[in-house]
Amino acid sequence: MAYETKSSDKEKLRKMSFVDRMKNMNLIQNYRKMFPYVRPYLWRAILALIITIPIGSMDAVIAWVLKPYMDTVMIEKKAQTMSLVPALIIVFSFLQSVLNYASTYLNSWVGHRITIDLKFDLFKKLIHNDPAFFDKNTSGEVQYRFNTDAESACNGLLNNLKVFSTRIFSSIALIAVLIWNSWQLSVVALVVLFLAMYPLKNMRKKIKNIMAQTVYSGSRIVTHYNEAFIGNRVITSYNLYDYQTTQFNETLKSVFKLAMKMVKKTGMVTPFMHFMISIGIAGVVWYGSYLITHNQITPGGFVSFITALLMLYHPIKSMGSSFANVQVSFLAIERVFSRLEAAPKIQNKEGAKKLERIKTGIEYKDVWFEYVPKRPVLKGVSLNIPKGHTIAFVGNSGGGKTTFVNLLPRFYDVTEGSISIDGVDIRDIDLYSLRDKIAIVFQDNILFGGTIKDNILLGKENATNEELNQAVKNACLDEFVSTLPKGLDTPIGERGILLSGGQRQRIAIARAFIKNAPIVILDEATSALDNKSEQIVQQAIYNLMEDRTVFIVAHRLSTVRNADQIVVVNNGKIAEVGSHDDLISRPDSIYASLYQTQLK
Numbered sequence: 024m025a026y027e028t029k030s031s032d033k034e035k036l037r038k039m040s041f042v043d044r045m046k047n048m049n050l051i052q053n054y055r056k057m058f059p060y061v062r063p064y065l066w067r068a069i070l071a072l073i074i075t076i077p078i079g080s081m082d083a084v085i086a087w088v089l090k091p092y093m094d095t096v097m098i099e100k101k102a103q104t105m106s107l108v109p110a111l112i113i114v115f116s117f118l119q120s121v122l123n124y125a126s127t128y129l130n131s132w133v134g135h136r137i138t139i140d141l142k143f144d145l146f147k148k149l150i151h152n153d154p155a156f157f158d159k160n161t162s163g164e165v166q167y168r169f170n171t172d173a174e175s176a177c178n179g180l181l182n183n184l185k186v187f188s189t190r191i192f193s194s195i196a197l198i199a200v201l202i203w204n205s206w207q208l209s210v211v212a213l214v215v216l217f218l219a220m221y222p223l224k225n226m227r228k229k230i231k232n233i234m235a236q237t238v239y240s241g242s243r244i245v246t247h248y249n250e251a252f253i254g255n256r257v258i259t260s261y262n263l264y265d266y267q268t269t270q271f272n273e274t275l276k277s278v279f280k281l282a283m284k285m286v287k288k289t290g291m292v293t294p295f296m297h298f299m300i301s302i303g304i305a306g307v308v309w310y311g312s313y314l315i316t317h318n319q320i321t322p323g324g325f326v327s328f329i330t331a332l333l334m335l336y337h338p339i340k341s342m343g344s345s346f347a348n349v350q351v352s353f354l355a356i357e358r359v360f361s362r363l364e365a366a367p368k369i370q371n372k373e374g375a376k377k378l379e380r381i382k383t384g385i386e387y388k389d390v391w392f393e394y395v396p397k398r399p400v401l402k403g404v405s406l407n408i409p410k411g412h413t414i415a416f417v418g419n420s421g422g423g424k425t426t427f428v429n430l431l432p433r434f435y436d437v438t439e440g441s442i443s444i445d446g447v448d449i450r451d452i453d454l455y456s457l458r459d460k461i462a463i464v465f466q467d468n469i470l471f472g473g474t475i476k477d478n479i480l481l482g483k484e485n486a487t488n489e490e491l492n493q494a495v496k497n498a499c500l501d502e503f504v505s506t507l508p509k510g511l512d513t514p515i516g517e518r519g520i521l522l523s524g525g526q527r528q529r530i531a532i533a534r535a536f537i538k539n540a541p542i543v544i545l546d547e548a549t550s551a552l553d554n555k556s557e558q559i560v561q562q563a564i565y566n567l568m569e570d571r572t573v574f575i576v577a578h579r580l581s582t583v584r585n586a587d588q589i590v591v592v593n594n595g596k597i598a599e600v601g602s603h604d605d606l607i608s609r610p611d612s613i614y615a616s617l618y619q620t621q622l623k
Contacts, residue, residue, distance in 0.1 A: 064136055369436060376451060379456075384410045390405070423592050428576055490537055494537040500532075
């Protein structure tokens with residue numbers, strides 16, 4: 024039965040048309056996916072391809088003119104043809120060179136434009152991904168998937184399209200010269216040609232798994248560089264030079280092994296094709312000698328045939344590596360479009376409502392959440408937060424405090440239960456309008472390259488100078504800014520590296536101020552600061568909390584004494600709820616125990 028199935032599959036494969044075979048290797052699908060990116064530059068792309076017709080066809084001119092040249096000059100000794108043929112060769116070669124340059128320029132122009140458009144769409148896709156995506160992927164994987172693959176896809180696809188287009192027209196013209204000189208020799212040459220190309224049919228299958236591993240190893244190298252850049256002070260202070268270089272060396276070894284594995288899988292193709300073509304040339308020479316001695320072909324015709332054959336066979340011999348590069352490009356295209364076609368888990372429902380303002384408050388109702396299946400972080404928590412109240416979350420590390428507040432802007436969706444604003448489930452609210460009503464100050468706020476002003480205005484790009492200055496003042500940033508020669512136009516370096524932790528926090532608070540959102544989340548906003556910096560930042564936070572609904576996640580309990588409610592979260596559950604005075608007065612209060620421990 025198994026034998027019959029295999030035979031049936033082989034029979035189906037044998038009956039497949041050329042188009043079906045191309046579909047089977049995803050050629051048509053890949054070009055179809057790329058077409059929307061080619062369409063804006065279609066006429067330039069078509070012109071670049073049209074130019075390849077004379078480029079390829081002119082290859083046959085040299086071989087074609089050798090027959091009359093050899094027969095009239097070398098055999099018949101006619102001098103008048105002596106200068107004409109070399110002149111024709113020079114003219115046609117010059118035209119071919121000019122057209123080749125034009126095709127290369129057009130192809131490169133189109134290729135770079137498509138690459139830019141593709142990278143733009145990939146970047147938009149990247150920044151709209153859920154936090155869960157960034158939890159699971161390293162910086163190296165992101166770099167490879169969203170940048171390197173785009174370059175490999177576009178450049179490889181268009182360059183190979185040009186090469187193959189040129190070779191197709193060159194091959195057609197050269198085959199015509201072969202048949203024109205001798206159909207008998209052409210049969211021998213073409214049979215050998217098809218036998219030489221036979222190993223290419225399984226090339227894709229051989230390299231697909233290796234390419235997946237190569238992408239992973241390549242992304243690990245990028246990750247090492249990123250970690251060396253970001254963690255340079257940790258590496259220096261802990262003398263981690265040997266550790267980091269050892270880890271990097273292990274990754275390089277894996278890349279080397281994969282490269283050698285690729286060579287083992289594909290390296291024999293080109294030598295095999297070279298050997299088969301050599302057999303074809305030997306057969307043509309032997310049979311051609313026979314035809315010359317029997318006056319079935321002239322010496323000039325034979326020389327013309329051999330020249331055309333060599334020009335036809337030469338690119339074929341290197342087609343093994345070229346074909347491998349084509350498949351690498353196709354696999355890159357598939358990875359690129361798998362990312363473009365992937366839908367984020369967190370997205371708007373159809374008919375989602377816009378959140379204009381908050382009227383009553385926020386309610387968590389029997390909320391369960393898990394990052395990893397069957398390992399819940401929050402376990403059936405319920406809480407009601409009236410509008411304008413300040414809620415503080417305290418408790419042991421890993422208890423679920425930050426997760427509690429991360430669910431409100433829908434960084435993640437609840438596993439069970441619901442979170443609602445004014446009675447409307449946040450999953451039924453338009454994402455943009457939901458997040459527009461929430462300002463967040465993190466423990467480690469990311470600042471972007473540019474100036475202090477640029478980073479504050481991220482909260483509201485069209486803010487007036489009055490709003491900007493008020494935000495700076497409310498964030499207790501005005502005194503620091505006044506000491507800077509360039510003031511708010513002072514560059515802060517990559518990730519704000521030129522600023523202290525307290526200064527970065529106050530810029531983040533100013534950014535939240537200028538956004539003027541009715542809900543504020545403060546996630547460990549002062550935990551990484553020294554006492555002096557904390558006092559300044561804490562004053563800025565008090566200013567920010569005024570007339571807003573505020574969520575505070577804190578380890579330092581001294582910062583939450585004035586909260587309307589303090590929620591003690593332990594092991595994913597709400598253990599206690601109450602004001603500072605209420606909780607501190609309870610005999611067996613967890614909060615009181617934590618507070619006394621911190622005081623000591």
